[in-house]
Amino acid sequence: MRHLNLYLKSIVSIFIVTMLFSCKNNFNEVQKIGVSEDQPIGVAEDIDLKHTDSGRVTANLISPKMLDFTNRPFGYNEFPDGVVLHLYDENNEKSTVIADYAISYSKTGLIDMQGNVVLSSHNKDTLFAEQLYYDQNREWLFTNQPVTFRQGRDLINGNGFDSDSKFKQAQVLEIDGIITLNE
Template sequence: MQAIMDLDQKKSAIEEGVDIETIFSQQGKVRSKLMAPKMDRHLSTPPFVEFTKGLRVLIYNDTLGVESTVTARYGKYWENEGNVLLKDSVVVINKQGKRLDCSELNWDSKKEIFYTYKPVKISTPTDTIRGANGMESNQDFSDYKILSVSGPVTMEDSTATAPPADSTVAE
């Protein structure tokens, strides 16, 4: 009987939510909005929140314009650290139309960065680039670094913005 009681005491409490909409703010500014069909908040140590039926996050700029959208079929958020792990069909789309597809993505909300060491595919209006060993990016996905790049890349013509040949440069 004591063994059963000990097992019951070790079981941590779980809070469950359905049709979740949460607004996140930092220093009085709205930063993101999370929507999920189901949320489980585990009160164990360390506490974490799990999204087992998927999630969608809108990331805002200072004027509440949507900078990027993040979706995944699974998410886990560690409350004390502010870190998020996204898995299974992770997609990030920013307002310029750049799209990241990967199987796993880490999000450090305090540093406002995304990173992964898994293969990635990044699609822009003109190119599709793949990275075999992952990538790092800022939160609005406007500046990223791909590890082990493959795929065609369109480059701008550097001569198109060059000054005329007869112009002089002041020293």
Template structure:
């Protein structure tokens, strides 16, 4: 009799737990809204290595130790990379590549504009040019970089320092503002 009573009480406890579990459900939208109100990410990724492809060809790679996903925001969904980011882009069948690194980054999903901060370095491996700055904005749609912060552009022949810089993503056709340094010209 004691054994039957013990089994009966155990079954009642299990049924009670199951009922409590199902009575406390929230919809996906309710959870996302709660996380957005508390300014919490809906996902956190660690040691991310993401490969982007277009028509079966690798166009870029993204490497980051931490990714915070805030795409649950209605107005401005974004991703945050608080511990740095490294992006390698491939153009011209992989012959031309650009490496972008920085200690912190934000990428806004609607506008496809990224802000990369602190120890930002862009390397054009084919042209052997390098841009260093502390803050950079990257328009991924237009494949365009710009900053109003101080910068150093190093090419095979020149080193240019200044404040304010714009260029195509491959560091060609650039505009430098308020510059100092030695520049070789053809004339």
């Protein structure tokens, strides 16, 4: 009987030692437990993000909710409940973009805004579109989707829009028509 206990203890000891040496350092895998690749790694509410250049705020993104998917190879932040984006020029004059939905790609600095997009410049020019991109690095707005652009008394319809964030180089592409409004 004593030999049997010793024999069992030896087998258990060998088994435990074998298991200990066969374990790998999978700390990164352990960190991923409970995080599905389809789920965000973070959810934030009442977002107020500022983009600065040389200490000057050039953009301010405000949203009620942000989903953080930066754990993906091409990480992004999603704003499913819409955004308000304020763009500031060097004179601190503000233009504002409002959209029902947005997605911001951190690697490229590109923000894709969709659904009832309205851009109002500091000089009262207004752009209406279903989709508009903002390149934070170049401070450039663009789309290849249908737009309506109100500039002064003119209402310009077209397919596409290109402009710096200050609206100094605003241009409607593939113009369908221009209507001059009486004011």
